[in-house]
Amino acid sequence: MSTLLNPKRTVAELKELRQLTGDQNGAQRVAFTKTWLKARAWFKEKLKDLPLEIHNDEAGNAWHTLHGPSDKALLIGGHIDSVPNGGWLDGCLNIVAGIEILRRINAQYQGKPPVTVRLVDWADEEGARFGKSLFGSSACSGNLDMNEARGLKDKDGMRLPDALRDVGINFERAKECGKELKSAAAYIELHIEQGPVLLDLGLPLGAVLGTFGVERHAITFKGQAAHSGSTPMNRRKDAFLAAAKMSPEIYKIAERSKGGVCTIGSCTTKPGIVTSVVEECRITLDQRHLDGAALKQMFNEAQEASERFAREGNVEVSWERLWQIDPRPFNNDLIDLCDESIRETCAKSHRLPSGPLHDAAEVAAAGVPTVMMFVQSLHGISHNKIEDTKEEHLEMCVTAFDKLAEKTIKWIEQKGA
Amino acid sequence: MSTLLNPKRTVAELKELRQLTGDQNGAQRVAFTKTWLKARAWFKEKLKDLPLEIHNDEAGNAWHTLHGPSDKALLIGGHIDSVPNGGWLDGCLNIVAGIEILRRINAQYQGKPPVTVRLVDWADEEGARFGKSLFGSSACSGNLDMNEARGLKDKDGMRLPDALRDVGINFERAKECGKELKSAAAYIELHIEQGPVLLDLGLPLGAVLGTFGVERHAITFKGQAAHSGSTPMNRRKDAFLAAAKMSPEIYKIAERSKGGVCTIGSCTTKPGIVTSVVEECRITLDQRHLDGAALKQMFNEAQEASERFAREGNVEVSWERLWQIDPRPFNNDLIDLCDESIRETCAKSHRLPSGPLHDAAEVAAAGVPTVMMFVQSLHGISHNKIEDTKEEHLEMCVTAFDKLAEKTIKWIEQKGA
Numbered sequence: 001m002s003t004l005l006n007p008k009r010t011v012a013e014l015k016e017l018r019q020l021t022g023d024q025n026g027a028q029r030v031a032f033t034k035t036w037l038k039a040r041a042w043f044k045e046k047l048k049d050l051p052l053e054i055h056n057d058e059a060g061n062a063w064h065t066l067h068g069p070s071d072k073a074l075l076i077g078g079h080i081d082s083v084p085n086g087g088w089l090d091g092c093l094n095i096v097a098g099i100e101i102l103r104r105i106n107a108q109y110q111g112k113p114p115v116t117v118r119l120v121d122w123a124d125e126e127g128a129r130f131g132k133s134l135f136g137s138s139a140c141s142g143n144l145d146m147n148e149a150r151g152l153k154d155k156d157g158m159r160l161p162d163a164l165r166d167v168g169i170n171f172e173r174a175k176e177c178g179k180e181l182k183s184a185a186a187y188i189e190l191h192i193e194q195g196p197v198l199l200d201l202g203l204p205l206g207a208v209l210g211t212f213g214v215e216r217h218a219i220t221f222k223g224q225a226a227h228s229g230s231t232p233m234n235r236r237k238d239a240f241l242a243a244a245k246m247s248p249e250i251y252k253i254a255e256r257s258k259g260g261v262c263t264i265g266s267c268t269t270k271p272g273i274v275t276s277v278v279e280e281c282r283i284t285l286d287q288r289h290l291d292g293a294a295l296k297q298m299f300n301e302a303q304e305a306s307e308r309f310a311r312e313g314n315v316e317v318s319w320e321r322l323w324q325i326d327p328r329p330f331n332n333d334l335i336d337l338c339d340e341s342i343r344e345t346c347a348k349s350h351r352l353p354s355g356p357l358h359d360a361a362e363v364a365a366a367g368v369p370t371v372m373m374f375v376q377s378l379h380g381i382s383h384n385k386i387e388d389t390k391e392e393h394l395e396m397c398v399t400a401f402d403k404l405a406e407k408t409i410k411w412i413e414q415k416g417a
Numbered sequence: 418m419s420t421l422l423n424p425k426r427t428v429a430e431l432k433e434l435r436q437l438t439g440d441q442n443g444a445q446r447v448a449f450t451k452t453w454l455k456a457r458a459w460f461k462e463k464l465k466d467l468p469l470e471i472h473n474d475e476a477g478n479a480w481h482t483l484h485g486p487s488d489k490a491l492l493i494g495g496h497i498d499s500v501p502n503g504g505w506l507d508g509c510l511n512i513v514a515g516i517e518i519l520r521r522i523n524a525q526y527q528g529k530p531p532v533t534v535r536l537v538d539w540a541d542e543e544g545a546r547f548g549k550s551l552f553g554s555s556a557c558s559g560n561l562d563m564n565e566a567r568g569l570k571d572k573d574g575m576r577l578p579d580a581l582r583d584v585g586i587n588f589e590r591a592k593e594c595g596k597e598l599k600s601a602a603a604y605i606e607l608h609i610e611q612g613p614v615l616l617d618l619g620l621p622l623g624a625v626l627g628t629f630g631v632e633r634h635a636i637t638f639k640g641q642a643a644h645s646g647s648t649p650m651n652r653r654k655d656a657f658l659a660a661a662k663m664s665p666e667i668y669k670i671a672e673r674s675k676g677g678v679c680t681i682g683s684c685t686t687k688p689g690i691v692t693s694v695v696e697e698c699r700i701t702l703d704q705r706h707l708d709g710a711a712l713k714q715m716f717n718e719a720q721e722a723s724e725r726f727a728r729e730g731n732v733e734v735s736w737e738r739l740w741q742i743d744p745r746p747f748n749n750d751l752i753d754l755c756d757e758s759i760r761e762t763c764a765k766s767h768r769l770p771s772g773p774l775h776d777a778a779e780v781a782a783a784g785v786p787t788v789m790m791f792v793q794s795l796h797g798i799s800h801n802k803i804e805d806t807k808e809e810h811l812e813m814c815v816t817a818f819d820k821l822a823e824k825t826i827k828w829i830e831q832k833g834a
Contacts, residue, residue: 195649227612228678228772229774231612235617244663244665263645265693266689267685268685269685272682275680286692357646380648
């Protein structure tokens with residue numbers, strides 16, 4: 001098998017794509033733009049010698065199918081779109097590795113794999129232009145909120161349905177693509193980690209347990225403005241004091257949660273002048289956990305803490321939900337196979353949750369057994385031109401991900417039997 | 418003596434001045450404006466039947482002198498100027514009470530008091546228009562920074578020296594008015610508290626120990642932006658966490674200082690988005706104490722704490738001084754006399770520091786024995802049209818302040834002997 005797979009070619013092709021669709025500021029493959037169409041054309045060209053059935057679905061997702069004896073299919077998914085000034089690997093790593101894996105499977109099985117294998121390029125994973133990620137995969141999973149999406153506009157005021165029409169997609173029919181998942185038996189996705197966990201552990205690869213659920217809120221504390229010189233400390237209703245106490249508290253909440261993360265990302269103060277006690281302080285709180293009950297517990301603990309701090313400081317507190325999503329745990333069998341594939345490639349594996357969302361979360365939500373593989377990110381940075389991964393790790397991830405594809409084909413066969 | 422003093426007339430005259438120089442938004446006696454000149458003309462008119470020598474000094478301070486056997490003088494000081502949309506009592510309470518006290522002294526001593534008594538209306542105490550308070554009194558004390566003041570502009574771009582020229586003041590000669598203080602033997606000033614201390618204690622009047630020294634800084638913590646979903650808690654360099662720890666800490670620092678106050682009045686975060694750990698957090702810290710050594714200690718403790726929190730959180734911290742002023746303690750003999758006068762008027766007194774600055778701070782800095790008397794503020798609010806004091810308390814403060822004037826005359830006589 002290894003002689004049929006050429007991971008070095010994947011690295012070379014990633015560079016080719018970067019050259020074609022990036023500039024000095026990074027990748028520019030924003031969905032539904034000319035550069036994105038150019039990237040997709042390049043992708044299609046790469047596959048032209050393989051015996052694939054190729055079509056775009058109603059949401060603009062591109063499907064490349066190597067048919068097996070039945071429709072029962074292994075899906076390999078990624079996205080060729082990027083944020084503006086993005087990294088060279090985010091999303092397209094899977095697409096380009098997927099090309100190599102299709103080549104290997106086609107060669108090994110002389111065009112007739114034991115199960116159908118499909119490589120999907122999801123449309124607009126990033127949501128960079130319209131502020132809403134996972135367009136194509138959420139249309140496919142059925143989770144896309146049509147009313148919300150219909151109203152989305154880009155910064156020039158163009159509506160999403162109009163932008164879609166320009167690239168031949170009828171927005172109102174987008175969710176019809178759900179039928180693509182009917183024959184899906186498993187879904188695997190390779191991605192850069194976009195965080196520092198594997199880097200810290202000195203490990204090239206990890207098996208992903210699922211994507212975090214998210215509770216995102218704005219918390220507003222309301223006290224009373226008062227002169228900083230003439231107001232004794234015990235007379236103050238200091239909104240900043242109550243808000244500030246939340247910061248060390250969320251670290252304790254995250255620690256107790258065993259695996260969750262909490263972030264206060266912004267803080268604003270009113271009147272916000274040096275000579276006045278803060279009357280109003282607004283902070284944002286983002287909480288994430290892989291376990292739904294643990295996430296709920298984290299949320300409850302934060303809310304209770306905020307009320308306690310408000311009482312202590314004689315101020316008021318109110319919460320406003322900004323966003324919420326449930327955790328999307330991946331399939332245990334596939335997590336085991338992913339782990340095995342990694343260990344066979346580089347001796348040691350690590351299991352970790354995914355903080356960011358991915359198309360895999362939508363596919364898992366649709367009930368398809370799913371797993372992701374992460375490769376180490378340098379600097380733990382992505383969505384930035386400095387996003388990078390060592391070439392040896394890129395080669396390893398192609399090898400390990402190919403092993404995972406093969407093991408998953410076997411798993412589908414056994415399950416089907 | 419009490420038959421010669423008419424505190425009810427003071428309340429009536431305060432209302433007369435409010436009617437003449439205020440509107441539905443509050444007092445409008447901003448220094449160097451027409452309304453301010455109108456207020457001063459009203460003031461002069463009120464004094465026209467007393468045998469006073471009246472002149473404006475080089476800084477525009479208005480002096481009204483009832484000559485005694487020597488030049489050695491008791492000064493009674495206040496300011497008729499207000500902030501825009503200001504309260505009806507701030508500053509002018511002293512001026513109007515001073516009129517009544519001059520009437521009483523003149524009547525009691527048939528125009529020949531044992532020591533010279535001078536009522537001064539300081540020019541531009543508030544600094545509302547040019548952003549710099551205590552213009553007239555700091556010119557008189559010698560503390561006015563001529564280079565800084567020369568460059569001050571109002572919001573229409575008019576420079577302070579030009580605004581002064583329009584009301585007949587030559588800016589470059591302003592500090593020559595320092596000679597007015599040469600014969601000053603004591604300075605007393607009556608003011609509303611502008612804070613809640615007397616209100617909380619249920620007391621009408623208090624003797625002021627001095628004005629706070631102030632250390633005012635901006636503190637910037639610098640960490641690292643990182644994705645709120647993919648960055649483990651123990652990997653974060655969270656600038657907000659370090660800044661937030663300062664808030665409970667300054668309450669402890671203030672408590673240990675015995676009498677000081679500390680305020681974090683504003684907090685800003687960068688990038689300040691819900692999905693990122695805070696990279697940079699800037700807070701302002703205002704610290705005040707009546708004792709210079711205690712203020713220094715508070716400042717040192719805050720700085721040490723910030724460095725400790727920075728180390729704990731793996732972030733950097735830097736301090737930038739915004740402003741600083743030394744404490745201005747008042748004269749112990751005069752504080753005792755003030756206390757006595759209050760107890761004789763309403764049984765109970767209270768000694769308290771002044772958080773806000775006053776002209777008295779400048780006079781004290783010039784070496785003149787000084788004290789202030791505070792009368793209770795309702796709501797603890799000033800610089801606002803809702804600023805108010807009960808009429809019975811206004812009457813009491815005129816009575817007590819008059820007693821203080823008389824006791825201070827005696828004190829000057831004794832000292833001189």
